[in-house]
Amino acid sequence: MIPPQMFNIFYITHDQCTTESHWELFIGISIRVAESVIQNSSITIDKVIGNLLDEGALAPEISAENLNYARYFIFIILSYQTMLYSPALLAPASSVPSQLSIIEHTGCCMFTHAVHTLNIEECASETLSELLMGFGVLLPSKNLCLEDDEHMNNAFHEEVEVNVKQFNAHALHHLAGIKVKWTDSLSCHLEFDSTTKEVLLFRFPSFCQFSLAEYKGGKGRGVLHACGTTSRLRCQWATEAEINQFLAEVLLSYRLLFGQTKSSPGLFRSIDPFLRSKGQNRNLKDPLLSRICAERSCDDLLGGLRQNLELVEKDTYYLPRDFPILRYRFVVLQRQLSTSAPRTWVQLWRDKRNSAQWMTFWAVIAFGAFGSLMAFLQVLMQAVQMLQ
Structure with missing residues (x-):
């Protein structure tokens, strides 16, 4: 819910406003913001506001107080157009915002979000990619390991394959005790929270499919693609092409897991x-x-998106090629699964990660139980003979 005072930035008569008119205004401004972001490279929030002023979409004279409201309003619109973060909505009685804030109701990612607040005046003059970098690695580049730990780095380079029969949602849940938690933030997809043993999954794959289809269909990039970096110095942040790869990997990861x-x-x-x-x-x-x-x-869903992208289902995926963007997150989950030992007979029965070991174990149990039963029957027969 957007507080009423935020609509003071527009040239409207508040006495005649309704919820429907506010919604129509929000949609109209959202379209103009998207056009500004897509058509202008290296655009900033303040430049977007300048474009809206030139088009007459905002009140001609904006006070310093309303300028910060306008900045926060654009920040909210960008969150819906990129799906990368959830903005902290302002309360109806809140003071003028001095910071841009994000909040994750469905969990916070340790590596994705480094901070949750940024000074609104300092970051409003930064390009969108630079602004979002301030919150953390929301759009990671290919084959990026976000861990300084030596063991994790070794695992990142050694564990390069994922077998569907051994790594899937059923195994993660029943063998490693990992619960699924759904999130509205695309940047948090497949992030693992070790404190709660939850994996976050993005709940709106249609956004990924639509963004890819629009881009591949020749209609041009969207707002999310405009947030990619063009600087070679930003090696951790995704380029426009890597954003396409990221969207494709998110779609394919649902197939791998479920x-x-x-x-x-x-x-x-x-x-x-x-x-x-x-x-x-x-x-x-x-x-x-x-x-x-x-x-x-x-196939009918993914087939049309396969051009220049690895969107083919396989029994074994090679992470550096098939999931270069999500590679680190798969390694984290795979390590969690590999270090989880079965604790109950039910888990032992379900644990088929090593089929040869599983068959050997249960064969020993079966033959052992059969041998014990035969020995018991032999003792019982001898007892009956002695009584006779």
Whole structure:
């Protein structure tokens, strides 16, 4: 909810305003913001505001107080157009904002978000990529390891393959005890929270599909692509081409986790990705999520996006090639899975990561149980003979 005082930046008569008129105003300004961002390289929030002033979309004379409201309003619009972060919405009675703030209701990522607040006057004159870099690595580049730990670095370079039969949502949940938590922030997809043992998954794959289809269809880049870096000095931040790769990897990761094994779709159906807390919109759902996670084949969904992208389902994925952007996050989850030992008989039965070892273990159990049963029956027969 946007507080009413934020609409003071517009040239409107508040006595005649309604919720519907505010919504129409928000949509209209959003379209103009998107056009400004897409058409102008290295644009800043203040330049976007300048363009809106030139077009007459804002009140001709903006006070210093309303200027900060305008900056925060653009920041909110950019969050919906990129889906990279969730802005901290201002309360109706809040003071004039002095900081741009993000808040993750569905969990905070240790490496993705370095900070949650930035000085509004300092970052409003920075390009969008520079501004977003201030919050952390929201758009990582290819084959980037975000860990200084030596063991993690070794694992990053050694564990380069992911086998679908061994690594999937069912195995993560039942063997490693990892729970799925859905997030509205694309930048948090596949981030693992070690304190709560939760993996965050983006709940709106249609955004990724639409952004890729628009770009590949020749309609040009969107606002998300405009946030890519063009500087060679920013080696940790994604370029425009890497953003396409990132979107493709997010779509393919749903198939790897849920769609390529028989047991994982059942896990997906047992959870409600769009179960929201009281007061939130419960009707906002993405039908693509159910299709891409629960159907046996998604060739009709992914086939049209495969041009110049690795969007092919495989039994074994090579991370540096198939998931160069999400590679680090897969390694973190794979290490968590490999270090988790079964603790119950049910987990032992489900743990088929090493099929040869699994068959050997249960064969020993079966033959041992059979041998014990035969020995017991032999003792029982001898006892009966002695009694006779």
